[in-house]
Amino acid sequence: MNFIHSILKLPVKYRLNKLEKLSKNPKETQEKVLFNLLNRAQNTEWGKKYKYNSIKKIEDFQKTVPINSYEDLYPYISRMIAGEKNILWPGTVTWFSKSSGTTNARSKFIPVSKESLRSCHFKAGHDELCLYIKNNPKTKILKGKSICVGGSFTKINQNPDIFCGDVSAVMMKNMPLLGRYIRRPSLETALLEDYEKKIEKIAEEAIPENVTSIAGVPTWTSLLIRKVLEKTGAKNIFEVWPNLEVFFHGAVAFSPYKKTFHELFPSPNMHYMEAYNASEGFFGIQDDPSREGEMMLLPDNGVFYEFIPINEFGNKNPKIYIMHDVEINKNYALVISTNSGLWRYVIGDTVAFTSLFPHRIKITGRTKHFINVFGEEVMVHNTDTAIKEACDKTKSSIVDYTVGPVFMDNSNRGGHEWIIEFEQVPASIKEFSEILDNSLRKINSDYDAKRYKDIALAPPVINSVPKGTFYEWMKKRGKLGGQNKVPRLSNTREYIEEIKEF
Numbered sequence: 001m002n003f004i005h006s007i008l009k010l011p012v013k014y015r016l017n018k019l020e021k022l023s024k025n026p027k028e029t030q031e032k033v034l035f036n037l038l039n040r041a042q043n044t045e046w047g048k049k050y051k052y053n054s055i056k057k058i059e060d061f062q063k064t065v066p067i068n069s070y071e072d073l074y075p076y077i078s079r080m081i082a083g084e085k086n087i088l089w090p091g092t093v094t095w096f097s098k099s100s101g102t103t104n105a106r107s108k109f110i111p112v113s114k115e116s117l118r119s120c121h122f123k124a125g126h127d128e129l130c131l132y133i134k135n136n137p138k139t140k141i142l143k144g145k146s147i148c149v150g151g152s153f154t155k156i157n158q159n160p161d162i163f164c165g166d167v168s169a170v171m172m173k174n175m176p177l178l179g180r181y182i183r184r185p186s187l188e189t190a191l192l193e194d195y196e197k198k199i200e201k202i203a204e205e206a207i208p209e210n211v212t213s214i215a216g217v218p219t220w221t222s223l224l225i226r227k228v229l230e231k232t233g234a235k236n237i238f239e240v241w242p243n244l245e246v247f248f249h250g251a252v253a254f255s256p257y258k259k260t261f262h263e264l265f266p267s268p269n270m271h272y273m274e275a276y277n278a279s280e281g282f283f284g285i286q287d288d289p290s291r292e293g294e295m296m297l298l299p300d301n302g303v304f305y306e307f308i309p310i311n312e313f314g315n316k317n318p319k320i321y322i323m324h325d326v327e328i329n330k331n332y333a334l335v336i337s338t339n340s341g342l343w344r345y346v347i348g349d350t351v352a353f354t355s356l357f358p359h360r361i362k363i364t365g366r367t368k369h370f371i372n373v374f375g376e377e378v379m380v381h382n383t384d385t386a387i388k389e390a391c392d393k394t395k396s397s398i399v400d401y402t403v404g405p406v407f408m409d410n411s412n413r414g415g416h417e418w419i420i421e422f423e424q425v426p427a428s429i430k431e432f433s434e435i436l437d438n439s440l441r442k443i444n445s446d447y448d449a450k451r452y453k454d455i456a457l458a459p460p461v462i463n464s465v466p467k468g469t470f471y472e473w474m475k476k477r478g479k480l481g482g483q484n485k486v487p488r489l490s491n492t493r494e495y496i497e498e499i500k501e502f
Helices: 001-010 011-025 027-043 045-049 059-065 070-081 114-135 168-173 177-182 195-206 219-231 255-264 378-392 429-443 445-454 471-475 493-501
Strands: 093-100 108-112 143-150 152-157 159-165 212-218 245-251 271-278 281-285 293-295 303-309 330-340 346-354 362-367 397-406 415-424 461-465
Touching: 001 212, 011 027, 011 114, 027 045, 027 059, 027 303, 027 330, 027 429, 045 271, 070 093, 070 108, 070 281, 108 114, 108 168, 114 168, 114 271, 114 281, 143 195, 143 219, 152 168, 159 168, 195 219, 195 330, 212 219, 219 255, 255 378, 255 397, 255 415, 271 293, 281 303, 281 493, 362 378, 378 397, 378 429, 397 493, 415 471, 429 461, 471 493
Parallel strands: 093 159, 143 212, 212 245, 245 271, 415 461
Antiparallel strands: 093 108, 152 159, 271 281, 281 293, 293 362, 303 330, 330 346, 346 362, 397 415
């Protein structure tokens, strides 16, 4: 292990220097990425349709190629799944990331090319390690094992030569040998479809290992930690894994889970590092530990980024910006073109820039996941911030939450109904609700205006549900594990009513 530790640290300095240079020149870097993509795809069906060989400027690309949703690209993707070549990306794409897509109930199949695995997902994973080593030069992370709590994969019925699964499962199945050596659990266990059985098996395989890092979604990782503690009878996880030093997390904002994980990892020396690793690509990494929730956007990972101001999203001809044009503290819908053949694809996430050069982002929500029934324009980052403040001030912690509207009628004002599963229940739900409400009013002027003297919006209604409620609800929906996550906000009462049935 010491030999591996030494070898893997050799390219760290080179890559960090290169990242620093690229982050200072996002325009030139992104232009190079785009024209590499266009050159590679010019002889595909899509490339010929939009005359990629004649595009000379970014503006030409934006004028020629339309903004696309998944539904727009699905006729091409379905042909790729059937085994057709040279459709959206050259050659045959045999791997697809299955995304539940919190915007609707239907699964999405996102193409994952060999180029994307190599120069986006795995390259960004290496960048994550480089940045961690930079910030923690005395780390011993490479002298132990890394536990990954990921999803599963399966064959697609209409074509046995095509495979799909959660993006983490696709990466594990294609991981280089050295990565497989460092990672645990075994591939067989990691790809189990039964998530309850998977957690049980991961715990069994991981307990005797020298675990130095864990990677996964906070929700499912907390289940694993509790399972390990249950099996070992240990008081805390460091009695099992004394050299554990970092939790790499993503898929959901970490702030609502922070108190829970500080209880699970009771050590001031434990590190936390966030990544923006989606089904469509690996886009960002937390490069500065002091900037919680902020991630450096990777400029050279085979992804060309565009940004639509959220107030123009859905317009026929919205203003569209590239990296060097954006402004800080403004919400944008993220649009990507990738080396898997997603062209000007609306990923569904909204982001805001917190710094420029390097360009850092925070994920603020989803283009379809917000509450704006009464003009309050509440986004996920608003509710995450408010629930964290309420937890901190009431010494409580949560497992998960979701929020929906309470519609006006002849006798009632409108409002918001929250369903919260607490890990540590506050002494007073009323006090928790008041702090939550006041926090939202501080950070969202539209919400504050609607709450003024309770004229348009009544105070929030908080429903505390028993432990295990969200787990059982997600299980019923067939959305356990991987990057499946509880939908935070909705303009309808669909999720609220479903959960209340429990």
